Amino acid sequence: MGKKGQLALFIGWPIFAALVSYYLNVSAMGSVVIFFVVPCVYLSFLLPGLIKKGIIFSFFPALAMITVSYIVHITQQWVIPVTAFPFRLFNIVPVEDPIGIFLVVYFIILFYEYFLEPHRKQKFWHIRMKYFAGIFLAAFLVFLIFYMFFPQNLLIPKFFFWMGFIAVFVPAIIELIRKPLLLPKFLSAGLYFAYFLFIFEIVGLKLNLWLFPANWYVGTVVLLGISIPFEEFLFWILLFAIGVLSYYEPFDDDEK
Known part of the structure:
Protein backbone atom coordinates (compact mmCIF):
# COMPACT_ATOMS: atom_id res chain seq x y z
CA MET A 1 0.00 0.00 0.00
CA GLY A 2 1.32 3.44 -0.94
CA LYS A 3 1.53 6.39 1.40
CA LYS A 4 -1.70 7.90 0.07
CA GLY A 5 -3.57 4.73 0.97
CA GLN A 6 -1.88 4.60 4.36
CA LEU A 7 -2.75 8.23 5.00
CA ALA A 8 -6.38 7.46 4.16
CA LEU A 9 -6.30 4.73 6.82
CA PHE A 10 -4.90 7.18 9.36
CA ILE A 11 -7.61 9.70 8.48
CA GLY A 12 -10.31 7.08 8.92
CA TRP A 13 -8.92 5.58 12.11
CA PRO A 14 -10.17 8.16 14.67
CA ILE A 15 -13.69 7.85 13.26
CA PHE A 16 -13.56 4.07 13.63
CA ALA A 17 -12.02 4.40 17.11
CA ALA A 18 -14.75 6.84 18.12
CA LEU A 19 -17.52 4.49 17.00
CA VAL A 20 -15.96 1.53 18.83
CA SER A 21 -15.33 3.57 21.98
CA TYR A 22 -18.87 4.93 22.01
CA TYR A 23 -20.48 1.57 21.27
CA LEU A 24 -18.48 -0.22 23.99
CA ASN A 25 -18.85 2.69 26.44
CA VAL A 26 -15.17 2.35 27.27
CA SER A 27 -13.19 3.72 30.19
CA ALA A 28 -10.59 6.46 29.84
CA MET A 29 -7.87 3.81 29.52
CA GLY A 30 -9.93 1.92 26.98
CA SER A 31 -10.33 5.05 24.89
CA VAL A 32 -6.58 5.70 25.00
CA VAL A 33 -5.85 2.13 23.89
CA ILE A 34 -8.40 2.11 21.06
CA PRO A 39 -1.52 3.65 15.05
CA CYS A 40 1.58 3.46 17.26
CA VAL A 41 2.08 -0.25 16.58
CA TYR A 42 1.51 0.20 12.85
CA LEU A 43 4.00 3.06 12.59
CA SER A 44 6.50 1.07 14.65
CA PHE A 45 6.21 -1.70 12.08
CA LEU A 46 6.85 0.80 9.27
CA LEU A 47 9.75 2.51 11.06
CA PRO A 48 11.44 -0.10 13.29
CA GLY A 49 14.64 1.93 13.35
CA LEU A 50 12.86 4.79 15.12
CA ILE A 51 11.19 2.80 17.90
CA LYS A 52 13.94 3.36 20.46
CA LYS A 53 14.25 7.03 19.51
CA GLY A 54 10.49 7.54 19.84
CA ILE A 55 10.32 5.74 23.19
CA ILE A 56 13.16 7.76 24.70
CA PHE A 57 11.78 11.08 23.51
CA SER A 58 8.22 10.29 24.61
CA PHE A 59 9.29 9.29 28.12
CA PHE A 60 10.04 12.87 29.15
CA PRO A 61 6.66 14.43 28.23
CA ALA A 62 5.03 11.48 30.02
CA LEU A 63 7.08 12.33 33.10
CA ALA A 64 6.03 15.97 32.83
CA MET A 65 2.40 14.90 32.56
CA ILE A 66 2.56 13.57 36.12
CA THR A 67 3.20 17.11 37.37
CA VAL A 68 0.60 18.64 35.07
CA SER A 69 -2.03 16.07 35.98
CA TYR A 70 -1.39 16.45 39.70
CA ILE A 71 -1.90 20.21 39.61
CA VAL A 72 -4.98 20.20 37.36
CA HIS A 73 -6.58 17.46 39.47
CA ILE A 74 -6.06 19.14 42.85
CA THR A 75 -7.39 22.41 41.39
CA GLN A 76 -10.23 20.63 39.54
CA GLN A 77 -9.22 22.23 36.24
CA TRP A 78 -9.31 18.82 34.57
CA VAL A 79 -10.33 15.54 36.18
CA ILE A 80 -10.49 11.88 35.24
CA PRO A 81 -13.09 10.69 37.77
CA VAL A 82 -12.65 6.93 37.23
CA THR A 83 -9.36 5.15 36.62
CA ALA A 84 -8.89 1.60 35.40
CA PHE A 85 -6.01 1.12 37.82
CA PRO A 86 -6.23 0.25 41.55
CA PHE A 87 -4.05 3.22 42.50
CA ARG A 88 -3.21 6.78 41.50
CA LEU A 89 0.28 8.24 41.36
CA PHE A 90 0.84 10.48 44.38
CA ASN A 91 -2.73 9.41 45.32
CA ILE A 92 -4.02 11.92 42.76
CA VAL A 93 -2.75 11.28 39.22
CA PRO A 94 -4.58 8.64 37.15
CA VAL A 95 -2.07 6.34 35.46
CA GLU A 96 -3.97 6.92 32.22
CA ASP A 97 -2.48 10.42 31.99
CA PRO A 98 1.25 9.65 31.59
CA ILE A 99 0.45 6.57 29.50
CA GLY A 100 -1.81 8.61 27.25
CA ILE A 101 0.73 11.39 26.73
CA PHE A 102 3.48 8.87 26.05
CA LEU A 103 1.38 7.27 23.29
CA VAL A 104 0.26 10.59 21.81
CA VAL A 105 3.82 11.95 21.62
CA TYR A 106 5.15 8.67 20.22
CA PHE A 107 2.37 8.71 17.60
CA ILE A 108 3.15 12.31 16.63
CA ILE A 109 6.89 11.66 16.24
CA LEU A 110 6.54 8.53 14.12
CA PHE A 111 3.72 9.98 12.01
CA TYR A 112 5.86 13.05 11.36
CA GLU A 113 8.90 10.95 10.48
CA TYR A 114 6.99 8.63 8.17
CA PHE A 115 4.82 11.07 6.26
CA LEU A 116 6.73 14.36 6.43
CA GLU A 117 10.44 13.61 6.83
CA PRO A 118 12.94 12.00 4.43
CA HIS A 119 14.16 8.72 5.84
CA ARG A 120 17.74 9.26 6.83
CA LYS A 121 19.73 7.04 9.14
CA GLN A 122 19.18 8.57 12.56
CA LYS A 123 20.78 8.31 15.96
CA PHE A 124 18.40 7.30 18.73
CA TRP A 125 20.11 9.82 21.05
CA HIS A 126 21.30 13.20 19.82
CA ILE A 127 23.76 15.03 22.04
CA ARG A 128 21.21 17.84 22.41
CA MET A 129 18.82 15.40 24.08
CA LYS A 130 20.81 15.72 27.29
CA TYR A 131 19.50 19.29 27.57
CA PHE A 132 15.95 18.16 26.78
CA ALA A 133 16.19 15.41 29.39
CA GLY A 134 17.77 17.80 31.89
CA ILE A 135 14.94 20.31 31.55
CA PHE A 136 12.25 17.70 32.16
CA LEU A 137 14.09 15.95 34.98
CA ALA A 138 14.79 19.28 36.71
CA ALA A 139 11.14 20.28 36.38
CA PHE A 140 10.04 16.98 37.91
CA LEU A 141 12.51 17.43 40.76
CA VAL A 142 11.04 20.87 41.45
CA PHE A 143 7.58 19.30 41.54
CA LEU A 144 8.77 16.69 44.04
CA ILE A 145 10.24 19.39 46.29
CA PHE A 146 6.99 21.35 46.25
CA TYR A 147 4.96 18.18 46.73
CA MET A 148 6.92 17.22 49.84
CA PHE A 149 7.56 20.62 51.45
CA PHE A 150 5.25 23.26 49.93
CA PRO A 151 2.15 21.41 48.67
CA GLN A 152 -0.10 24.46 49.09
CA ASN A 153 1.95 26.24 46.43
CA LEU A 154 0.83 23.70 43.84
CA LEU A 155 -2.71 25.10 44.00
CA ILE A 156 -2.15 27.30 40.95
CA PRO A 157 -5.14 29.20 39.49
CA LYS A 158 -5.31 29.19 35.69
CA PHE A 159 -2.46 26.66 35.59
CA PHE A 160 -4.00 25.07 32.51
CA PHE A 161 -3.64 28.30 30.55
CA TRP A 162 -0.15 29.21 31.72
CA MET A 163 1.14 25.68 31.26
CA GLY A 164 -0.14 25.61 27.69
CA PHE A 165 1.14 29.08 26.92
CA ILE A 166 4.65 28.49 28.30
CA ALA A 167 5.15 24.83 27.36
CA VAL A 168 3.33 24.68 24.00
CA PHE A 169 2.69 28.09 22.45
CA VAL A 170 5.99 29.83 23.24
CA PRO A 171 8.27 26.97 22.07
CA ALA A 172 6.28 26.68 18.84
CA ILE A 173 6.65 30.40 18.10
CA ILE A 174 10.37 30.37 18.93
CA GLU A 175 11.10 27.34 16.76
CA LEU A 176 9.15 28.67 13.78
CA ILE A 177 10.88 32.04 14.02
CA ARG A 178 14.24 30.26 14.13
CA LYS A 179 13.41 27.78 11.36
CA PRO A 180 10.53 29.13 9.24
CA LEU A 181 11.08 26.42 6.61
CA LEU A 182 9.61 23.94 9.09
CA LEU A 183 6.23 25.69 8.96
CA PRO A 184 4.66 23.61 6.14
CA LYS A 185 5.58 20.32 7.83
CA PHE A 186 4.46 21.55 11.25
CA LEU A 187 1.14 22.76 9.84
CA SER A 188 0.55 19.46 8.02
CA ALA A 189 1.14 17.44 11.18
CA GLY A 190 -0.79 19.97 13.25
CA LEU A 191 -3.81 19.77 10.96
CA TYR A 192 -3.98 15.98 11.14
CA PHE A 193 -3.60 15.82 14.90
CA ALA A 194 -6.04 18.66 15.48
CA TYR A 195 -8.59 16.54 13.62
CA PHE A 196 -7.57 13.37 15.48
CA LEU A 197 -7.47 14.92 18.95
CA PHE A 198 -10.74 16.78 18.39
CA ILE A 199 -12.54 13.47 17.78
CA PHE A 200 -10.77 11.93 20.78
CA GLU A 201 -11.84 14.89 22.93
CA ILE A 202 -15.47 14.77 21.85
CA VAL A 203 -15.71 11.05 22.60
CA GLY A 204 -14.11 11.54 26.02
CA LEU A 205 -16.52 14.30 26.96
CA LYS A 206 -19.56 12.48 25.57
CA LEU A 207 -18.70 9.46 27.73
CA ASN A 208 -17.74 11.61 30.74
CA LEU A 209 -14.27 10.08 30.76
CA TRP A 210 -12.86 13.42 31.90
CA LEU A 211 -14.44 16.58 33.24
CA PHE A 212 -13.64 20.28 33.62
CA PRO A 213 -15.30 21.17 36.96
CA ALA A 214 -13.44 24.40 37.82
CA ASN A 215 -14.06 27.92 36.53
CA TRP A 216 -10.41 28.87 36.09
CA TYR A 217 -10.53 29.10 32.31
CA VAL A 218 -10.05 32.09 30.06
CA GLY A 219 -13.08 31.09 28.02
CA THR A 220 -15.17 28.28 26.56
CA VAL A 221 -15.57 26.91 23.06
CA VAL A 222 -18.85 25.16 22.21
CA LEU A 223 -18.61 22.55 19.45
CA LEU A 224 -21.25 19.95 18.57
CA GLY A 225 -23.14 21.05 21.65
CA ILE A 226 -20.19 20.32 23.94
CA SER A 227 -18.38 22.97 25.98
CA ILE A 228 -14.59 22.77 25.89
CA PRO A 229 -12.32 25.15 27.83
CA PHE A 230 -10.50 27.49 25.47
CA GLU A 231 -7.18 26.27 26.85
CA GLU A 232 -8.03 22.65 26.04
CA PHE A 233 -9.13 23.54 22.53
CA LEU A 234 -6.13 25.75 21.75
CA PHE A 235 -3.23 23.99 23.43
CA TRP A 236 -4.33 20.33 23.41
CA ILE A 237 -6.32 20.08 20.17
CA LEU A 238 -4.97 22.77 17.83
CA LEU A 239 -1.36 23.25 18.90
CA PHE A 240 -0.23 20.17 20.79
CA ALA A 241 1.38 18.37 17.83
CA ILE A 242 3.14 21.55 16.72
CA GLY A 243 4.33 22.06 20.28
CA VAL A 244 5.74 18.52 20.44
CA LEU A 245 7.57 18.98 17.15
CA SER A 246 8.96 22.29 18.40
CA TYR A 247 10.88 20.27 20.99
CA TYR A 248 11.60 17.30 18.75
CA GLU A 249 13.26 19.17 15.88
CA PRO A 250 15.86 21.16 17.86
CA PHE A 251 16.61 18.50 20.47
CA ASP A 252 16.27 15.17 18.66
CA ASP A 253 16.23 15.86 14.91
CA ASP A 254 18.03 18.06 12.38
CA GLU A 255 15.69 21.09 11.94
CA LYS A 256 15.59 20.56 8.17
Whole structure:
Protein backbone atom coordinates (compact mmCIF):
# COMPACT_ATOMS: atom_id res chain seq x y z
CA MET A 1 0.00 0.00 0.00
CA GLY A 2 1.32 3.44 -0.94
CA LYS A 3 1.53 6.39 1.40
CA LYS A 4 -1.70 7.90 0.07
CA GLY A 5 -3.57 4.73 0.97
CA GLN A 6 -1.88 4.60 4.36
CA LEU A 7 -2.75 8.23 5.00
CA ALA A 8 -6.38 7.46 4.16
CA LEU A 9 -6.30 4.73 6.82
CA PHE A 10 -4.90 7.18 9.36
CA ILE A 11 -7.61 9.70 8.48
CA GLY A 12 -10.31 7.08 8.92
CA TRP A 13 -8.92 5.58 12.11
CA PRO A 14 -10.17 8.16 14.67
CA ILE A 15 -13.69 7.85 13.26
CA PHE A 16 -13.56 4.07 13.63
CA ALA A 17 -12.02 4.40 17.11
CA ALA A 18 -14.75 6.84 18.12
CA LEU A 19 -17.52 4.49 17.00
CA VAL A 20 -15.96 1.53 18.83
CA SER A 21 -15.33 3.57 21.98
CA TYR A 22 -18.87 4.93 22.01
CA TYR A 23 -20.48 1.57 21.27
CA LEU A 24 -18.48 -0.22 23.99
CA ASN A 25 -18.85 2.69 26.44
CA VAL A 26 -15.17 2.35 27.27
CA SER A 27 -13.19 3.72 30.19
CA ALA A 28 -10.59 6.46 29.84
CA MET A 29 -7.87 3.81 29.52
CA GLY A 30 -9.93 1.92 26.98
CA SER A 31 -10.33 5.05 24.89
CA VAL A 32 -6.58 5.70 25.00
CA VAL A 33 -5.85 2.13 23.89
CA ILE A 34 -8.40 2.11 21.06
CA PHE A 35 -7.38 5.50 19.65
CA PHE A 36 -3.61 5.36 19.99
CA VAL A 37 -2.17 1.86 20.37
CA VAL A 38 -3.01 0.61 16.88
CA PRO A 39 -1.52 3.65 15.05
CA CYS A 40 1.58 3.46 17.26
CA VAL A 41 2.08 -0.25 16.58
CA TYR A 42 1.51 0.20 12.85
CA LEU A 43 4.00 3.06 12.59
CA SER A 44 6.50 1.07 14.65
CA PHE A 45 6.21 -1.70 12.08
CA LEU A 46 6.85 0.80 9.27
CA LEU A 47 9.75 2.51 11.06
CA PRO A 48 11.44 -0.10 13.29
CA GLY A 49 14.64 1.93 13.35
CA LEU A 50 12.86 4.79 15.12
CA ILE A 51 11.19 2.80 17.90
CA LYS A 52 13.94 3.36 20.46
CA LYS A 53 14.25 7.03 19.51
CA GLY A 54 10.49 7.54 19.84
CA ILE A 55 10.32 5.74 23.19
CA ILE A 56 13.16 7.76 24.70
CA PHE A 57 11.78 11.08 23.51
CA SER A 58 8.22 10.29 24.61
CA PHE A 59 9.29 9.29 28.12
CA PHE A 60 10.04 12.87 29.15
CA PRO A 61 6.66 14.43 28.23
CA ALA A 62 5.03 11.48 30.02
CA LEU A 63 7.08 12.33 33.10
CA ALA A 64 6.03 15.97 32.83
CA MET A 65 2.40 14.90 32.56
CA ILE A 66 2.56 13.57 36.12
CA THR A 67 3.20 17.11 37.37
CA VAL A 68 0.60 18.64 35.07
CA SER A 69 -2.03 16.07 35.98
CA TYR A 70 -1.39 16.45 39.70
CA ILE A 71 -1.90 20.21 39.61
CA VAL A 72 -4.98 20.20 37.36
CA HIS A 73 -6.58 17.46 39.47
CA ILE A 74 -6.06 19.14 42.85
CA THR A 75 -7.39 22.41 41.39
CA GLN A 76 -10.23 20.63 39.54
CA GLN A 77 -9.22 22.23 36.24
CA TRP A 78 -9.31 18.82 34.57
CA VAL A 79 -10.33 15.54 36.18
CA ILE A 80 -10.49 11.88 35.24
CA PRO A 81 -13.09 10.69 37.77
CA VAL A 82 -12.65 6.93 37.23
CA THR A 83 -9.36 5.15 36.62
CA ALA A 84 -8.89 1.60 35.40
CA PHE A 85 -6.01 1.12 37.82
CA PRO A 86 -6.23 0.25 41.55
CA PHE A 87 -4.05 3.22 42.50
CA ARG A 88 -3.21 6.78 41.50
CA LEU A 89 0.28 8.24 41.36
CA PHE A 90 0.84 10.48 44.38
CA ASN A 91 -2.73 9.41 45.32
CA ILE A 92 -4.02 11.92 42.76
CA VAL A 93 -2.75 11.28 39.22
CA PRO A 94 -4.58 8.64 37.15
CA VAL A 95 -2.07 6.34 35.46
CA GLU A 96 -3.97 6.92 32.22
CA ASP A 97 -2.48 10.42 31.99
CA PRO A 98 1.25 9.65 31.59
CA ILE A 99 0.45 6.57 29.50
CA GLY A 100 -1.81 8.61 27.25
CA ILE A 101 0.73 11.39 26.73
CA PHE A 102 3.48 8.87 26.05
CA LEU A 103 1.38 7.27 23.29
CA VAL A 104 0.26 10.59 21.81
CA VAL A 105 3.82 11.95 21.62
CA TYR A 106 5.15 8.67 20.22
CA PHE A 107 2.37 8.71 17.60
CA ILE A 108 3.15 12.31 16.63
CA ILE A 109 6.89 11.66 16.24
CA LEU A 110 6.54 8.53 14.12
CA PHE A 111 3.72 9.98 12.01
CA TYR A 112 5.86 13.05 11.36
CA GLU A 113 8.90 10.95 10.48
CA TYR A 114 6.99 8.63 8.17
CA PHE A 115 4.82 11.07 6.26
CA LEU A 116 6.73 14.36 6.43
CA GLU A 117 10.44 13.61 6.83
CA PRO A 118 12.94 12.00 4.43
CA HIS A 119 14.16 8.72 5.84
CA ARG A 120 17.74 9.26 6.83
CA LYS A 121 19.73 7.04 9.14
CA GLN A 122 19.18 8.57 12.56
CA LYS A 123 20.78 8.31 15.96
CA PHE A 124 18.40 7.30 18.73
CA TRP A 125 20.11 9.82 21.05
CA HIS A 126 21.30 13.20 19.82
CA ILE A 127 23.76 15.03 22.04
CA ARG A 128 21.21 17.84 22.41
CA MET A 129 18.82 15.40 24.08
CA LYS A 130 20.81 15.72 27.29
CA TYR A 131 19.50 19.29 27.57
CA PHE A 132 15.95 18.16 26.78
CA ALA A 133 16.19 15.41 29.39
CA GLY A 134 17.77 17.80 31.89
CA ILE A 135 14.94 20.31 31.55
CA PHE A 136 12.25 17.70 32.16
CA LEU A 137 14.09 15.95 34.98
CA ALA A 138 14.79 19.28 36.71
CA ALA A 139 11.14 20.28 36.38
CA PHE A 140 10.04 16.98 37.91
CA LEU A 141 12.51 17.43 40.76
CA VAL A 142 11.04 20.87 41.45
CA PHE A 143 7.58 19.30 41.54
CA LEU A 144 8.77 16.69 44.04
CA ILE A 145 10.24 19.39 46.29
CA PHE A 146 6.99 21.35 46.25
CA TYR A 147 4.96 18.18 46.73
CA MET A 148 6.92 17.22 49.84
CA PHE A 149 7.56 20.62 51.45
CA PHE A 150 5.25 23.26 49.93
CA PRO A 151 2.15 21.41 48.67
CA GLN A 152 -0.10 24.46 49.09
CA ASN A 153 1.95 26.24 46.43
CA LEU A 154 0.83 23.70 43.84
CA LEU A 155 -2.71 25.10 44.00
CA ILE A 156 -2.15 27.30 40.95
CA PRO A 157 -5.14 29.20 39.49
CA LYS A 158 -5.31 29.19 35.69
CA PHE A 159 -2.46 26.66 35.59
CA PHE A 160 -4.00 25.07 32.51
CA PHE A 161 -3.64 28.30 30.55
CA TRP A 162 -0.15 29.21 31.72
CA MET A 163 1.14 25.68 31.26
CA GLY A 164 -0.14 25.61 27.69
CA PHE A 165 1.14 29.08 26.92
CA ILE A 166 4.65 28.49 28.30
CA ALA A 167 5.15 24.83 27.36
CA VAL A 168 3.33 24.68 24.00
CA PHE A 169 2.69 28.09 22.45
CA VAL A 170 5.99 29.83 23.24
CA PRO A 171 8.27 26.97 22.07
CA ALA A 172 6.28 26.68 18.84
CA ILE A 173 6.65 30.40 18.10
CA ILE A 174 10.37 30.37 18.93
CA GLU A 175 11.10 27.34 16.76
CA LEU A 176 9.15 28.67 13.78
CA ILE A 177 10.88 32.04 14.02
CA ARG A 178 14.24 30.26 14.13
CA LYS A 179 13.41 27.78 11.36
CA PRO A 180 10.53 29.13 9.24
CA LEU A 181 11.08 26.42 6.61
CA LEU A 182 9.61 23.94 9.09
CA LEU A 183 6.23 25.69 8.96
CA PRO A 184 4.66 23.61 6.14
CA LYS A 185 5.58 20.32 7.83
CA PHE A 186 4.46 21.55 11.25
CA LEU A 187 1.14 22.76 9.84
CA SER A 188 0.55 19.46 8.02
CA ALA A 189 1.14 17.44 11.18
CA GLY A 190 -0.79 19.97 13.25
CA LEU A 191 -3.81 19.77 10.96
CA TYR A 192 -3.98 15.98 11.14
CA PHE A 193 -3.60 15.82 14.90
CA ALA A 194 -6.04 18.66 15.48
CA TYR A 195 -8.59 16.54 13.62
CA PHE A 196 -7.57 13.37 15.48
CA LEU A 197 -7.47 14.92 18.95
CA PHE A 198 -10.74 16.78 18.39
CA ILE A 199 -12.54 13.47 17.78
CA PHE A 200 -10.77 11.93 20.78
CA GLU A 201 -11.84 14.89 22.93
CA ILE A 202 -15.47 14.77 21.85
CA VAL A 203 -15.71 11.05 22.60
CA GLY A 204 -14.11 11.54 26.02
CA LEU A 205 -16.52 14.30 26.96
CA LYS A 206 -19.56 12.48 25.57
CA LEU A 207 -18.70 9.46 27.73
CA ASN A 208 -17.74 11.61 30.74
CA LEU A 209 -14.27 10.08 30.76
CA TRP A 210 -12.86 13.42 31.90
CA LEU A 211 -14.44 16.58 33.24
CA PHE A 212 -13.64 20.28 33.62
CA PRO A 213 -15.30 21.17 36.96
CA ALA A 214 -13.44 24.40 37.82
CA ASN A 215 -14.06 27.92 36.53
CA TRP A 216 -10.41 28.87 36.09
CA TYR A 217 -10.53 29.10 32.31
CA VAL A 218 -10.05 32.09 30.06
CA GLY A 219 -13.08 31.09 28.02
CA THR A 220 -15.17 28.28 26.56
CA VAL A 221 -15.57 26.91 23.06
CA VAL A 222 -18.85 25.16 22.21
CA LEU A 223 -18.61 22.55 19.45
CA LEU A 224 -21.25 19.95 18.57
CA GLY A 225 -23.14 21.05 21.65
CA ILE A 226 -20.19 20.32 23.94
CA SER A 227 -18.38 22.97 25.98
CA ILE A 228 -14.59 22.77 25.89
CA PRO A 229 -12.32 25.15 27.83
CA PHE A 230 -10.50 27.49 25.47
CA GLU A 231 -7.18 26.27 26.85
CA GLU A 232 -8.03 22.65 26.04
CA PHE A 233 -9.13 23.54 22.53
CA LEU A 234 -6.13 25.75 21.75
CA PHE A 235 -3.23 23.99 23.43
CA TRP A 236 -4.33 20.33 23.41
CA ILE A 237 -6.32 20.08 20.17
CA LEU A 238 -4.97 22.77 17.83
CA LEU A 239 -1.36 23.25 18.90
CA PHE A 240 -0.23 20.17 20.79
CA ALA A 241 1.38 18.37 17.83
CA ILE A 242 3.14 21.55 16.72
CA GLY A 243 4.33 22.06 20.28
CA VAL A 244 5.74 18.52 20.44
CA LEU A 245 7.57 18.98 17.15
CA SER A 246 8.96 22.29 18.40
CA TYR A 247 10.88 20.27 20.99
CA TYR A 248 11.60 17.30 18.75
CA GLU A 249 13.26 19.17 15.88
CA PRO A 250 15.86 21.16 17.86
CA PHE A 251 16.61 18.50 20.47
CA ASP A 252 16.27 15.17 18.66
CA ASP A 253 16.23 15.86 14.91
CA ASP A 254 18.03 18.06 12.38
CA GLU A 255 15.69 21.09 11.94
CA LYS A 256 15.59 20.56 8.17
